[in-house]
Amino acid sequence: MLASRPDRREVLRTAFKWLSRLGFALLGLSGAMWTYATGRFLFPTVLAEPPERFPAGAVADYPPGHVETRYRDRYGVWIVHQSYQGRPQIFALRAACTHLGCLTVWQEEQQKFKCPCHGSGFSPQGIPCEGPAPRPLERLAIRLAGDGRLEVDRSQTFHEELGQWSDPASFVVSGEW
Numbered sequence: 001m002l003a004s005r006p007d008r009r010e011v012l013r014t015a016f017k018w019l020s021r022l023g024f025a026l027l028g029l030s031g032a033m034w035t036y037a038t039g040r041f042l043f044p045t046v047l048a049e050p051p052e053r054f055p056a057g058a059v060a061d062y063p064p065g066h067v068e069t070r071y072r073d074r075y076g077v078w079i080v081h082q083s084y085q086g087r088p089q090i091f092a093l094r095a096a097c098t099h100l101g102c103l104t105v106w107q108e109e110q111q112k113f114k115c116p117c118h119g120s121g122f123s124p125q126g127i128p129c130e131g132p133a134p135r136p137l138e139r140l141a142i143r144l145a146g147d148g149r150l151e152v153d154r155s156q157t158f159h160e161e162l163g164q165w166s167d168p169a170s171f172v173v174s175g176e177w
Contacts, residue, residue: 050075056142056150062090064174067106067124076103077140077152078113081174082124084165088174092140092152093126099133113137126160136160139170 054071056079062068068079078093093113095103102117112129113122120131127136141156150172158164165171 052155053151053153055145056092056152058149059090059144059172062150064088065124067108069106071152072103072106075152075154077154078104078106078137079142079150079152080124080126084125084171089171090142090150090174091171092142094138094140094154094157096138097133098128098135098137099131104137139165141169142172143169144172 054075056068056071062079062081064081064083066081071077071079072095076095078095079090080093081088081090083089084091095113097104097115097117097120099115099118099120102115104113104115104120104122107114111124113124113126115121115131115133118132120133121129122133122137123129125136126139128134136159139158139160141153141158143151143153145151156169158167158170
């Protein structure tokens, strides 16, 4: 026996049915993607900022002439034990260049902070010695905590050009411990 062949209308109906189902599925998928994208726009991912205050270790971790680089990436801070105006001090410098805010890099062999964006250079004390930087690096509040360790407060800044580097909250004198 010969199998009966479907007529042309039945083939077209079946094809239209499957194509319309596929079209509606793609339309639903497109709508779901737009809904997801709108939700991501309205409720963005929140990034956790590092704390404003952080412990910076024991005073003994900072020998004279030392620049500590381990806090740059997480907190954007350099801890420096240098002499400033004849007084040995430990102070915290914001790592952002005062020209356009790029993060500076400590160059041990040249004993200076260097901005990779536009070439500004800063002495270990944070004073500009080359390039377009208009003013020294900013100091951050630093103190000896109750347990005898250093604590840096990034929420309080001190500007040399305003005479704020003489503020006792901007440094720890080497002889205090």
